[in-house]
Amino acid sequence: MSTFFDHEAFRSEPEATALVSRIHELLREKLKGEPVSLMEVCGTHTVAISRAGIRSLMPGGLKLLSGPGCPVCVTPLAEIDRAIAASRLQGVILTTFGDMMRVPGSESTLEREKAEGADVRILYGPLQAIEIAEENPESQVVFVGVGFETTSPTIAATVVEAARRGVTNLSVFPFFKTVPRALDMLARVPGRPLDGYICPGHVSAIIGSGAYEPTATEHNIPCVVTGFEPLDILAGIVMLLEQVAIVRAGGRAKVETQYSRAVTREGNPAALAIIADVFEECDAEWREIGVIPMSGHEFSERYRSFDARDRIDVEVPKSAGPSGCICGEIMLGQKTPTDCPLFAGRCTPREAVGPCMVSTEGACAAFYKYDRQTTEAP
Ligand code: SF4
Structure with missing residues (x-):
C-alpha cells in the first residue's frame, strides 16, 4: 500500500549514523572543537529532538537549545x-x-x-x-x-x-x-552565545524561508529551515555547522532550507x-x-x-508567575530544564508548576519525558 509520506525513509539508521559522524567531524575539524550553540524555536522540533535522542548523539561541544517555540508557553x-x-x-x-x-x-x-x-x-x-x-x-x-x-x-x-x-x-x-521578530530579539540576548537557528518547518511553510533573511543578514546568524524527522534534523544541523564554520572564518550567514519538500522562499x-x-x-x-x-x-x-x-469586560489583576519557575531563562536559551531546582521534583507533567511542563511541546515536558535518562545537565 502506498502512503502519502514514508516516515521510514527519514529514519534510516545508516543515514543517521553517517550524518552524526559528519556532525562530529565538522565540530572537530572545521570548528576546531570550539563550542557551538544552536537553537530551535518550534515546539514540534523540541519534542522531535528529545524523542529521537538527538542530544545524546551530539559531540560534547554542541548545545541544542529550546527557544520560545511552544505557543502555550509564551502566552502571558x-x-x-x-x-x-x-x-x-x-x-x-x-x-x-x-x-x-x-x-x-x-x-x-x-x-x-x-x-x-x-x-x-x-x-x-x-x-x-x-x-x-x-x-x-x-x-x-x-x-x-x-x-x-x-x-x-x-x-x-x-x-x-x-x-x-x-x-x-x-x-x-x-x-x-x-x-521572525522573536528571532531578532533572541539574537540580541546578552550572556549566552548563539551560533544558528533551526528554523521552524510548519511556520515557514506559511511565511516562507525569506522571512528570516533580515535576521540572518543583520545578526550574521545562520538560519536553516528544517523538517521534523530525525534525518531532517540531523541534516539541518550539518547545514548549520557548515555555515557556522564559514561565519567564524569571516564569511556571511544566510538562510537555507533543508525542508524543501514543504517550504518555499515565498x-x-x-x-x-x-x-x-x-x-x-x-x-x-x-x-x-x-x-x-x-x-x-x-x-x-x-x-x-x-x-x-472589546466585548468581554473582565478585570485581570497583575500577578507574578509561579515562584522558582525559570521558564523564561530556558526559552531565552540561558538555562536548560535540568537547571531548574523544581524539575522532576515539585514540577512534573502531572503536577506542573510552569507552562513549559504543562504543554506537551514545552521544553521541560519534553526533557522530562525523553532526555532525563540520556543527558546530563549541560
Ligand atoms: S521545571 Fe517546571 S518550574 Fe521549572 S522551569 Fe520547567 S516548568 Fe518552570
Missing part, C-alpha cells in the same frame, strides 16, 4: 487569567484547543473552571466555534486564539466565514505570536493573503520574556468587531 499569565475570567461570566461559552485547558493561571485553570461549572468547550478545529455560536444565539461564544503563523490562517478563515454568515455572537481573544500565498486581510502586526508580550515589537497579530480594522477584548 494575564492572557490566561483573562480567558479564565471570561469563562466565569454568565452567558459566555469559552472555546479553546485542548492544550490550553491545564495551563495554570494565577489562581485556576480552564480545566478547573469547567469542573466547577463554567461552559468551557474543547475544539478540534476553530470552525466548530461558528457552529456553537449558531446553536447558541443567546450566548457569547469566545475562542481563545493562541498560536503562531500556523494557527493564524485557520482562525482568520473562521472569522471571515463567521462574517459571511452574519454570526455576531462569536469573538476571539487575539493572543497570537509571530516568529511561503503560502493564500494563507498569507488571509492573514493580511484579517490581522495586522502589533507589539506582543511573550510570557517571561517581555514585549517584542511587531511579534503579534491583532484584528485589522475590517474585522475588529471580532476582538473579544
Whole structure:
C-alpha cells in the first residue's frame, strides 16, 4: 500500500549514523572543537529532538537549545487569567484547543473552571466555534486564539466565514505570536552565545524561508529551515555547522532550507493573503520574556468587531508567575530544564508548576519525558 509520506525513509539508521559522524567531524575539524550553540524555536522540533535522542548523539561541544517555540508557553499569565475570567461570566461559552485547558493561571485553570461549572468547550478545529455560536444565539461564544503563523490562517478563515454568515455572537481573544521578530530579539540576548537557528518547518511553510533573511543578514546568524524527522534534523544541523564554520572564518550567514519538500522562499500565498486581510502586526508580550515589537497579530480594522477584548469586560489583576519557575531563562536559551531546582521534583507533567511542563511541546515536558535518562545537565 502506498502512503502519502514514508516516515521510514527519514529514519534510516545508516543515514543517521553517517550524518552524526559528519556532525562530529565538522565540530572537530572545521570548528576546531570550539563550542557551538544552536537553537530551535518550534515546539514540534523540541519534542522531535528529545524523542529521537538527538542530544545524546551530539559531540560534547554542541548545545541544542529550546527557544520560545511552544505557543502555550509564551502566552502571558494575564492572557490566561483573562480567558479564565471570561469563562466565569454568565452567558459566555469559552472555546479553546485542548492544550490550553491545564495551563495554570494565577489562581485556576480552564480545566478547573469547567469542573466547577463554567461552559468551557474543547475544539478540534476553530470552525466548530461558528457552529456553537449558531446553536447558541443567546450566548457569547469566545475562542481563545493562541498560536503562531500556523494557527493564524485557520482562525482568520473562521472569522471571515463567521462574517459571511452574519454570526455576531462569536469573538476571539487575539493572543497570537509571530516568529521572525522573536528571532531578532533572541539574537540580541546578552550572556549566552548563539551560533544558528533551526528554523521552524510548519511556520515557514506559511511565511516562507525569506522571512528570516533580515535576521540572518543583520545578526550574521545562520538560519536553516528544517523538517521534523530525525534525518531532517540531523541534516539541518550539518547545514548549520557548515555555515557556522564559514561565519567564524569571516564569511556571511544566510538562510537555507533543508525542508524543501514543504517550504518555499515565498511561503503560502493564500494563507498569507488571509492573514493580511484579517490581522495586522502589533507589539506582543511573550510570557517571561517581555514585549517584542511587531511579534503579534491583532484584528485589522475590517474585522475588529471580532476582538473579544472589546466585548468581554473582565478585570485581570497583575500577578507574578509561579515562584522558582525559570521558564523564561530556558526559552531565552540561558538555562536548560535540568537547571531548574523544581524539575522532576515539585514540577512534573502531572503536577506542573510552569507552562513549559504543562504543554506537551514545552521544553521541560519534553526533557522530562525523553532526555532525563540520556543527558546530563549541560
Ligand atoms: S521545571 Fe517546571 S518550574 Fe521549572 S522551569 Fe520547567 S516548568 Fe518552570
